[in-house]
Amino acid sequence: MKLHYRYSFLLITVLGLIFSTCKEKADKGEEHAYTNALVHETSPYLLQHAHNPVDWVAWGEEALEKAKEEEKLIIVSIGYSSCHWCHVMEEECFEDEEVAALMNENFINIKVDREERPDVDEVYMTAVQLMTGNGGWPLNVILLPNGKPLYGGTYHTKAQWMEVLSEVNAKYNNDKAGAEDYANRVAKGVAEVNFIPKVASEQPLPDDFLEKPMESWKLQWDMEKGGNLGREKFIIPANLNYLLNYARLVDDLETDVFVKNTLDKILQGGIYDHVGGGFFRYSTDPSWKVPHFEKMLYDQAQLLSLYSKAYALYKEPAYKKAVLQTISFLEREMKGSDGGFYAAMDADSEGMEGAYYTWKEEELKSILGDDFGLFAEYYSINPAAAWEEDRYVLFKEEPDVAFAKAHDITLADLSSKTDTWHKELLEARKERIAPRKDDKIITSWNALLISGFIDAYKAFGDPVLLEKAIVIFQSLKSSAFTDGKVLHSYKKGSTREEGFLEDYAFLARASFSLYEVTLDTTYLDFTEKLMGELESRFSDEDSGMFRYNEGDELIASIIKIDDGVIPSPNAVVAENYLLLGHLKYDKAYLEKADQMLMTVSARVGQAINNYSYWSDLILTRVNPFYEIVTVGEEAELLSAEFHKLFLPSALVVGSPVSSDLALFKDRYMEGETYIYVCTNNTCKLPVKTVIEGLQQLRDFQGN
Template identity: 55%
Template structure:
């Protein structure tokens, strides 16, 4: 908690700070624009859906730019930075209540340079000022409203405000700045210093920390927080956080920790059955507003669904549950139907609101369901928990399940095949009914980093269920990004027709490089490996921070503080992804420098990842690679691609699975190609066991005592 505070300043700030309401997050209310507008500001020239939503406010908004900041300095005006995104509900509420109000707009225009920021287009600006607000008041959210000095250093920050609260904040902060600018400057300097301190990382080359005990200590600190009934961590609202569950699967398999594996399975089951999953249209909503995964915030984000696809694909490999395959297929159907740009690439988000109501597109009244389903209603109601105690609000129900199909069949007079037919008919019928409703608005930006996550999602789904079209989807996304977002050897962050170029951030480079690496491992196409290497080297050049041994989030130094993102959020840490990429590249090419860099980065994070492992799961996944035996599995021969596909169907932690169908000068493949057959080489630290010709033999070499691995060999048919 940041607690620098100047007494004279606190007298004014305290008045404003206590006005803030509890954070509520985050979807945007859809509304039809009128054909004529009383006001139009500079945002009309933008392409971001969020910025365009504010283009007809009476507030003199402009987009984030150096010109706007220079104007503030020239006029000695405070800067008001308001940050949100198109599917953020409370962002829209504040716009409607406050930013569309003429009297509020007059105060803002007279006293401030007003800047609107789409956090998805400028995550660096969002990260800087979110850190500031968290330091000043202990939490944050969206809309994020920050008042800064002309130099950009924060003086005040908060989230949603009512019109009266906002008017008082504007008045008090303006008075403070005019009456005592020196004190305001001192306070903002200390906030900026606090932001800088958050981003201080001490580099470490103490590789003795990279041991199993560090992992165990982190798990011991985490286990007491696990919800043993509903899964996830014990809290009032729940996010999926795929990085956490991915790490726990690896940890549980490597250590044979049955409690951890059961916790993951419980969490996955409850999410798949809960209202956070759209049982009619497929795909996941952003997060659950309750501890039981029942009522979501109804916006749908690409990054959530891309990572959920990866997570459930991995889980299907491990647990073989039909429920997980159902989720995989439903999520894919949703993505292809509702999130795909006809020319390629996938949109950022779907709004939660339609016709001014949250979730209206997705929820049902009992009367509606009876009318639509007729005689099927009774069984449908039992399956999807349509009962009096489950009603949400205004008589609406969020479809969710309290039992899986096996349990349902045991308590209802219906066969498995009959239930499958009924479910298919129910979904088709209700999807037709949905088509008659007003559809939520789409944020049609195509973000590089989020699409890279989806490349991995489709690759993981392809590996798990073997459908070739999924590999095609992954390849097409990469082609789209290369065509539209990677021009003149410069990667862009966001693409939309006629949009301005935004330099890519570390998350774009690292996630796209990671996706290219995974494409290489799956297809054996060395062009993907070359792209991964190229993107990684560019990232090292553009974002290197010598003092921390990490990489900055953004290019250049135009913001008020250096920004180094090491913790996971809803997307894993871009620095952790960089470390993973370097670790993999180091093993593929036996590049000692890359492997040492990855170890240095992980060593710097061991202490904090032990204390709060749930915030550093991606680092802990890499710590598992370094503290447990890590194997390079090289499949070499004419049938390498098909054998890799077969072997990949079994999830094995702590291996790098690669192959070559031709002669290759890569260290892993050199001198190993033979016309006589296809061989599997299990190697560790550049030392290989004698080659074997079957997958079960290779699995036994990896871990002869692992019951999980040995039971998986039953799935390989003729390759035994």
């Protein structure tokens, strides 16, 4: 559905999807000509606008009621603290007294941090995409007093914004019936997008269900540079994780080559912070070379998981190094005092994007001395590769093996040199003004990070990594969980009360992961508690899915089933059902997972790359799913050995004691530890060694 409003003001060009970061302005010690209601908020993004001449208020019932009482249109402006174009529009429009006067006189003005209220963002982003075909941030919508959208766009210049405001207000006052008719149709369109009809068929998916959608997706792949074809490159962890599993389970060499090349090219590119660790949001070019320099916690979290799993499969030292270096970055730059991790780091510092991360040739020569020549060849420091104003983004043209061979140096010596270079440059970087941080703690993102640390622990076996996961989990339970309610975000002084489906689903998944590696059933109990809570709070009977939020204050319910840079929370719910169902031999859980998969299956067939987390779950239905069970005093040790391996479509669990859980019942023998390999309610005879267990797994796969 794409709507067209007859008024000419909607013909103003709306810029497409633009991502970057913005510099949060410091307030300390400053005198301000204006102060609005946002000064009482804790969100760094909202505080950034607290001294605009615009009479901003935060999203809430009071502001919406005021619009109805005064019969004024509502401006809702949505962004986030690391959004470059949000900052540009603030400077050009919201700091301008002439613009502010127009807004204050005619509108109720609401500012929204999309990271605090992703539900508000999701509803109005959908509306803007329906109206214009585009979306992005800043997201600026004009609403009727009842909250239904009348106009939507992204970034505007001052002239564009003032024209929009004047014409929308005039047309609304002159033709309220026409405006209400249009807004009703937009609201209906948003509801239709979120209508997910339940699929009643009980027919199983065919074994080759994923083949056709995969063939269509492959046409979009950049086999040379990795990622999808296009001017820009985004890392979508759910896509790459699915492709790792698909390549192995289906024995697809083309997919295997593509996904490994993509993983390698990302680590060679400037989208990876070679000096300090961590991944930037996306690349502005097809070669992963020049990124937008913001760092988001959800990227770091999922890429810890992805590269840890890839290490288990390929044993590439560069993958392990990237994971450990990224963990060091997170501990150094993003960790809060209570054990949770901050949401984001800006791209800008010293008034320029990327200033903290890029280098001038003279700086590098001064810091590296005699090593500069080799460093310059390794990281493409030459005039043809310069970025802006003689600044360089560190970027590797070739992998380490090829570089070492070409320069007659061993890989060990090269690794030693790069470690030294990185240490020296990191020390020099510390003298710079660091980008500002968005210091709120987002529960769902931290839950993803728990899973990231656990996947790193599985791959590398370092108990310190498991301890880090446990610390985050304890922090979230202490600060974001009360009486069954999970908060979405918090920080000191915050009064936020919202909790969304993703917070419950991701935290339940993280808790189950902790159970998998610790064998401590208190984590399993917590997983089931959260699943019960989300069922009671978010269930949508008509679709068999789950709503994004609890309340009904928005113009439409949101049922988020597609993946973005963060997985679909509904897909994670389905995964939780699947894992619990296999662990407990609980048909009700498995039937719920199957129902959700069947409901989404048609969309997977149409656009698999938008539903890759679901596709990963479908792999477990069209291929055998295995349970690898260890029971006995050495259960944790043997489970850890299996966890180090790349075993897609398998649940590895254990119990060191006698247990009534279905997978362990009547299998405990005092003084012994046994391994059981099972699928489809059939188990091989118990064995005692990992090698024997793997042979049984191969025997199953060969049948």
